[in-house]
Amino acid sequence: MRLLEVDNLRVSYGQIKALQGVSFTVEEGEIITIIGANGAGKSTALRAISRMVPVLEGSRMTYRGQDLLRFAPDKVVSQLGISHVPEGRRLFGNLTVMENLILACFARRDRGRIAEDLERVFALFPRLKEREEQKAGTLSGGEQQMLAIGRAFMSGRRMMLLDEPSMGLAPLLMLSVFEALKEINAREGTAILLVEQNARLALKFAQRGYVLETGHLVLAGKSRELLNNPEIKAAYLGG
Amino acid sequence: MNLNFFMQNLINALQWGSFYALIALGYSMVYSILMLFNFAHGDIFMVGAYIGLGVSLVLLKIVGSGAAALVPGWVVLVATILISMFLTAFVGIIVERVGYRPLRDAPRASAAITGLMIGIILETSNILFLGGQRLAFPQLIESQTYNLGGVFITNKKIMIVLVSIGLMTTLHQFVTRSRWGMAMRAMAYDFVVVPLVGVPLNTIAVMTFAIGSALAAAAGILFGLAYPVLDPYMGVSFGWKAFVAAILGGRGSIMGACIAGFMLGFIEIMTVPGIQIVNRLFELNIGSNLRDLIAYSIVLAILVFRPHGLFGEPYSAKLRL
Numbered sequence: 005m006r007l008l009e010v011d012n013l014r015v016s017y018g019q020i021k022a023l024q025g026v027s028f029t030v031e032e033g034e035i036i037t038i039i040g041a042n043g044a045g046k047s048t049a050l051r052a053i054s055r056m057v058p059v060l061e062g063s064r065m066t067y068r069g070q071d072l073l074r075f076a077p078d079k080v081v082s083q084l085g086i087s088h089v090p091e092g093r094r095l096f097g098n099l100t101v102m103e104n105l106i107l108a109c110f111a112r113r114d115r116g117r118i119a120e121d122l123e124r125v126f127a128l129f130p131r132l133k134e135r136e137e138q139k140a141g142t143l144s145g146g147e148q149q150m151l152a153i154g155r156a157f158m159s160g161r162r163m164m165l166l167d168e169p170s171m172g173l174a175p176l177l178m179l180s181v182f183e184a185l186k187e188i189n190a191r192e193g194t195a196i197l198l199v200e201q202n203a204r205l206a207l208k209f210a211q212r213g214y215v216l217e218t219g220h221l222v223l224a225g226k227s228r229e230l231l232n233n234p235e236i237k238a239a240y241l242g243g
Numbered sequence: 244m245n246l247n248f249f250m251q252n253l254i255n256a257l258q259w260g261s262f263y264a265l266i267a268l269g270y271s272m273v274y275s276i277l278m279l280f281n282f283a284h285g286d287i288f289m290v291g292a293y294i295g296l297g298v299s300l301v302l303l304k305i306v307g308s309g310a311a312a313l314v315p316g317w318v319v320l321v322a323t324i325l326i327s328m329f330l331t332a333f334v335g336i337i338v339e340r341v342g343y344r345p346l347r348d349a350p351r352a353s354a355a356i357t358g359l360m361i362g363i364i365l366e367t368s369n370i371l372f373l374g375g376q377r378l379a380f381p382q383l384i385e386s387q388t389y390n391l392g393g394v395f396i397t398n399k400k401i402m403i404v405l406v407s408i409g410l411m412t413t414l415h416q417f418v419t420r421s422r423w424g425m426a427m428r429a430m431a432y433d434f435v436v437v438p439l440v441g442v443p444l445n446t447i448a449v450m451t452f453a454i455g456s457a458l459a460a461a462a463g464i465l466f467g468l469a470y471p472v473l474d475p476y477m478g479v480s481f482g483w484k485a486f487v488a489a490i491l492g493g494r495g496s497i498m499g500a501c502i503a504g505f506m507l508g509f510i511e512i513m514t515v516p517g518i519q520i521v522n523r524l525f526e527l528n529i530g531s532n533l534r535d536l537i538a539y540s541i542v543l544a545i546l547v548f549r550p551h552g553l554f555g556e557p558y559s560a561k562l563r564l
Contacts, residue, residue, distance in 0.1 A: 081441035096429040108440040
């Protein structure tokens with residue numbers, strides 16, 4: 005079933021055209037990725053879905069049959085269940101690990117389920133349980149990424165937007181973070197839209213992929229096809 | 244300077260500092276959370292004092308005063324403080340809605356002058372509606388002076404300091420323990436990301452303005468009890484000095500704003516006996532009207548050595564996602 009349909013998405017920052025008519029879809033429970041070089045507009049696409057940047061006239065986004073553009077940023081999370089793990093994690097460094105997770109439940113109505121969900125996050129990332137009372141700003145890079153995903157999980161989980169989760173992580177940590185994401189996807193049916201510069205990793209993880217070049221989608225297809233595409237190999241996978 | 248003399252001034256400094264601290268909290272919270280200087284805040288203190296005046300007059304009319312009163316004066320006082328805090332909170336909410344929210348994405352300088360303009364509007368509205376003359380604040384409780392071994396304390400001073408510290412402690416508990424307070428602390432760290440975790444930014448902003456304004460109203464009423472004459476410009480110099488305290492306290496720190504407020508009161512009050520001592524020792528003739536010059540030179544010196552203030556909390560400097 006169709007979860008999200010993005011149609012003719014256009015975004016500008018002043019004179020700079022970041023996205024020039026981008027269209028893609030995400031199915032319920034699906035993992036997809038948008039790959040592309042630095043500055044191609046990948047992060048902008050996620051920000052537009054989260055309603056954190058204004059979109060230009062003619063852009064349409066439909067989420068489960070509803071017009072996404074009618075929702076304020078915090079309602080996109082609390083009412084539609086679309087959570088966003090931003091580039092650079094952006095944790096609340098002055099709050100403890102626990103407070104970061106609890107704050108993400110601020111607008112939740114199902115208060116009774118919060119304790120249960122916290123247990124799930126701690127089962128997924130036992131390291132966070134150990135660091136429960138520690139300030140988020142003192143965590144290592146890997147732990148911060150785990151907390152960022154945990155925080156997103158607590159705030160909304162029908163769909164998760166992930167911006168460069170592999171950035172700055174050692175390869176082994178990177179793999180364990182992606183394992184956790186796979187588990188969330190399998191257990192909760194959370195659809196994942198992943199934006200990555202590490203194209204090989206992203207395509208191995210996702211079922212489908214889109215290739216973004218300077219504000220235009222130039223290619224779309226099954227991950228396996230993209231991995232074997234000679235042009236993609238040359239441009240994004242290091243030959 | 245003997246000990247009694249010092250204690251006497253210390254008590255005065257505590258009372259004076261209470262006003263600064265209560266007002267500084269409003270500046271500090273708005274600045275921490277929205278990266279915004281609410282320069283109308285000193286005038287909200289003035290509006291709070293006038294609302295307190297109005298509320299107390301109405302209450303006195305209802306319950307009567309003097310020997311025939313239905314309830315003792317302190318009940319009227321407590322009711323006046325609570326009702327005025329509640330009403331002044333709405334003034335803060337209106338200021339946020341009309342003056343600041345439309346300018347959320349405007350350059351910071353535009354948002355700063357909004358405050359100045361709202362301040363002028365509040366002052367001149369006061370003159371328009373109340374004629375601009377100074378008004379006497381009713382003395383709701385009987386003044387009593389206690390002599391503690393040569394140090395004179397009035398019941399009002401004790402009450403003012405205790406109520407102020409009570410309000411500060413309550414706020415501190417609210418900010419550190421409640422989920423609303425947690426959202427405020429998160430916003431102080433990185434307000435851009437707050438909506439991304441499902442927290443409604445505007446709701447927290449409104450609440451912050453409301454709490455800050457309510458505290459300013461409390462300060463206004465306590466001020467009216469200690470110095471029972473109100474005038475439309477009473478918030479101007481008070482506001483600026485409380486703003487100094489807010490910045491001196493450090494961004495994002497409730498405790499910092501309170502301590503800096505008391506410190507400012509202490510420096511101001513203690514400068515006068517300080518001048519007297521210097522005059523006597525060196526046979527000089529420095530006038531005590533140089534108080535603020537000396538007091539704020541000291542504050543400036545402190546800021547030079549601690550440019551981030553006394554207790555600034557860490558925060559993310561990123562202004563966009």
